[in-house]
Amino acid sequence: MAFIKDTIEKLKQTSPAQSEFYQAVEDVLESIEPIIEERPKYQKQGIIERLVEPERQIMFRVPWVDDEGNVQVNKGYRVEFNSALGPYKGGLRFHPSVNAGIIKFLGFEQIFKNALTGLPIGGGKGGANFDPKGKSDAEIMRFCQSFMTELHRHIGPNTDVPAGDIGVGTREIGYMFGQYKRLVNRFDGVLTGKSHLWGGSYVRKQATGYGAVYFAQCLLEDSNETIEGKRCLVSGSGNVAIYAIEKLYELGAKPVTCSDSSGTIYHEQGIDLDLLKRIKEENHGRLHEYLETHENAQYTSREDYPDDGHCVWRYKGDIAFPCATQNELTDKDAQALLENGCRYIVEGANMPSTQGAVDLFIESGVGYGPGKAANAGGVATSQLEMAQNASMLRWSFDEVDCKLQSIMRNIYRDSKRTAEEFNHPSNLVLGANIAGFRKVADAMLEQGVV
Ligand SMILES: NC(=O)C1=CN([C@@H]2O[C@H](COP(=O)(O)OP(=O)(O)OC[C@H]3O[C@@H](n4cnc5c(N)ncnc54)[C@H](OP(=O)(O)O)[C@@H]3O)[C@@H](O)[C@H]2O)C=CC1
Numbered sequence: 541m542a543f544i545k546d547t548i549e550k551l552k553q554t555s556p557a558q559s560e561f562y563q564a565v566e567d568v569l570e571s572i573e574p575i576i577e578e579r580p581k582y583q584k585q586g587i588i589e590r591l592v593e594p595e596r597q598i599m600f601r602v603p604w605v606d607d608e609g610n611v612q613v614n615k616g617y618r619v620e621f622n623s624a625l626g627p628y629k630g631g632l633r634f635h636p637s638v639n640a641g642i643i644k645f646l647g648f649e650q651i652f653k654n655a656l657t658g659l660p661i662g663g664g665k666g667g668a669n670f671d672p673k674g675k676s677d678a679e680i681m682r683f684c685q686s687f688m689t690e691l692h693r694h695i696g697p698n699t700d701v702p703a704g705d706i707g708v709g710t711r712e713i714g715y716m717f718g719q720y721k722r723l724v725n726r727f728d729g730v731l732t733g734k735s736h737l738w739g740g741s742y743v744r745k746q747a748t749g750y751g752a753v754y755f756a757q758c759l760l761e762d763s764n765e766t767i768e769g770k771r772c773l774v775s776g777s778g779n780v781a782i783y784a785i786e787k788l789y790e791l792g793a794k795p796v797t798c799s800d801s802s803g804t805i806y807h808e809q810g811i812d813l814d815l816l817k818r819i820k821e822e823n824h825g826r827l828h829e830y831l832e833t834h835e836n837a838q839y840t841s842r843e844d845y846p847d848d849g850h851c852v853w854r855y856k857g858d859i860a861f862p863c864a865t866q867n868e869l870t871d872k873d874a875q876a877l878l879e880n881g882c883r884y885i886v887e888g889a890n891m892p893s894t895q896g897a898v899d900l901f902i903e904s905g906v907g908y909g910p911g912k913a914a915n916a917g918g919v920a921t922s923q924l925e926m927a928q929n930a931s932m933l934r935w936s937f938d939e940v941d942c943k944l945q946s947i948m949r950n951i952y953r954d955s956k957r958t959a960e961e962f963n964h965p966s967n968l969v970l971g972a973n974i975a976g977f978r979k980v981a982d983a984m985l986e987q988g989v990v
C-alpha cells in the first residue's frame with residue numbers, strides 16, 4: 541500500500557538512524573494494511589501519522605558519583621508514546637546499548653501489547669545507557685536516585701507508570717521508589733514491579749515468563765498437543781527466562797538451554813533452576829559459573845561461536861522461547877530451528893526475531909507467538925499491581941496467577957480470532973497487530989485530533 545510505504549519513508553527522514561524503531565513500525569504497519577483498506581476513516585483522521593510519533597519524548601542527563609569518587613554521566617530517556625487507552629505504561633531498560641531508537645521501538649511495541657491485554661493502559665518506555673554489570677550496590681543506588689531525580693517530574697500513578705525491563709529488577713525499582721517518595725512525599729503506585737513487602741503484587745516477578753508459557757499452552761492446545769514432555773530451548777537467563785523455565789518444569793517440559801551475553805549453557809539433563817537463580821538472580825553473576833557445579837553441561841562462549849545469531853537456536857528442541865533481547869534470533873537461526881524440527885516459537889523478549897526470521901516462521905506454518913502477544917503477561921500483571929495499589933488492597937498469589945492465565949488466554953483468542961477474520965488463520969503477527977491497533981485507533985478517533 542503506497543500510503544504505508546510513504547509513511548515509513550517519511551519516518552526514516554524525520555527520525556534518522558533508528559533502525560530498530562523502523563523495524564517495529566514496519567512490522568505493525570505492513571500487517572494492518574487490510575484494516576486500513578476496510579476503514580478509510582483511519583487514514584483520513586491521520587491515525588497512522590499520529591501513532592508513529594510519540595506524544596512526548598524526554599531526554600535527560602543522569603550524573604552520579606562512582607565508588608572512586610569520579611563523576612559519571614549517562615543519558616536518560618522516557619518516551620510517552622500513546623495515552624489513548626490509559627496512562628503511559630512500560631518498563632525502564634538500563635543497558636549500554638540504549639539509545640533513542642531502541643526506546644522508541646520498545647515504546648511503540650508497548651502501545652499494541654498493552655492494548656491486547658484489554659486493560660486501560662497506554663504505551664511508554666524509558667531507560668538509560670547505564671551498564672549495571674560490575675557496579676557495586678551503592679553505585680546502582682546512586683544511579684537510580686539520580687535517574688529518578690529527573691524522572692519524577694514526568695510520572696505519576698495516573699500519568700505514567702514505569703516498571704522494569706533489561707537491567708531493572710526489584711532492587712532498582714526499590715531504589716527509584718525510595719527516591720520518588722522522598723521527592724514528592726507520597727506513597728503511591730507510581731512504579732510497578734515493587735517488592736511485595738511494600739506494595740508490589742504477587743506474581744509480577746514471574747508474570748512475563750509464566751505468561752509466555754501460558755500463551756504457548758494455548759498455541760499447542762489448538763493442535764491437540766500439551767507442553768508436557770516437550771524439549772524446550774530458552775535463551776537469556778534474566779527475569780523472563782528464569783520464570784519461563786520455572787513454569788515449563790511445573791508443566792512437565794524439559795528446558796535444556798539458557799544464555800547470557802557472554803555465552804550459552806546446554807544441559808541435556810535439564811537446566812538446574814535453583815542454581816540458575818542463585819547465579820543470576822541472587823548474585824548477579826555470569827553463566828559460565830554453572831560449570832562449577834555441572835561439569836557435564838556444555839558452555840559455548842560468545843567468542844567461540846563464530847556465527848552471527850545465537851548458539852541456543854542450533855540445538856534440537858520442540859519449542860523455542862527467545863527471552864533475551866531484540867534481534868537475537870537471526871534468519872540463519874530460524875532456518876536452523878526449522879531444519880532441526882522445532883515446531884513452536886514463543887517470544888518472551890521484545891522483537892527477538894529478525895524480520896527475515898519472522899517471515900520464515902510464517903511461511904513454514906510453525907506455531908509462532910509474537911512477543912507483543914506472548915510476553916504481555918508482565919505488563920498485564922503490572923496493571924493488576926496498579927489496581928491493587930489504587931484500591932489499597934492486596935490479592936493472593938493464586939488470585940493474581942488466575943487472572944494472568946485468563947488474560948493470556950484472552951490475548952491468544954483475540955489474536956487468533958482476528959487473524960481468522962482477516963483470512964490469515966494461522967498468522968498471529970497479523971492477528972495481534974490488527975487486534976491491538978483496532979483498540980487504540982478507535983479510542984483515538986473518539987478522542988479527536990490530539
Ligand atoms: N521484565 C519484564 O517483565 C519484561 C521483559 N520483556 C523483554 O524480555 C527480554 C528480557 O528481559 P528481562 O529478562 O527482564 O531482562 P534481564 O535483564 O533480567 O535479563 C536479560 C537477559 O538477556 C541477556 N541479554 C541482554 N542483552 C543481550 C545481548 N545483547 N545479547 C545476548 N544476551 C543478552 C542478559 O545477559 P547478560 O546478563 O549478559 O546481560 C540476560 O540474560 C527483553 O527483551 C525485555 O524487553 C518483555 C516483557 C516484560
Ligand SMILES: O=C(O)CCC(=O)C(=O)O
Nearest residue numbers: 630631703705918919922
Ligand atoms: O510492566 C510493565 O509496565 C512493562 C513491562 C515491559 O517493559 C514490557 O512489556 O516490555
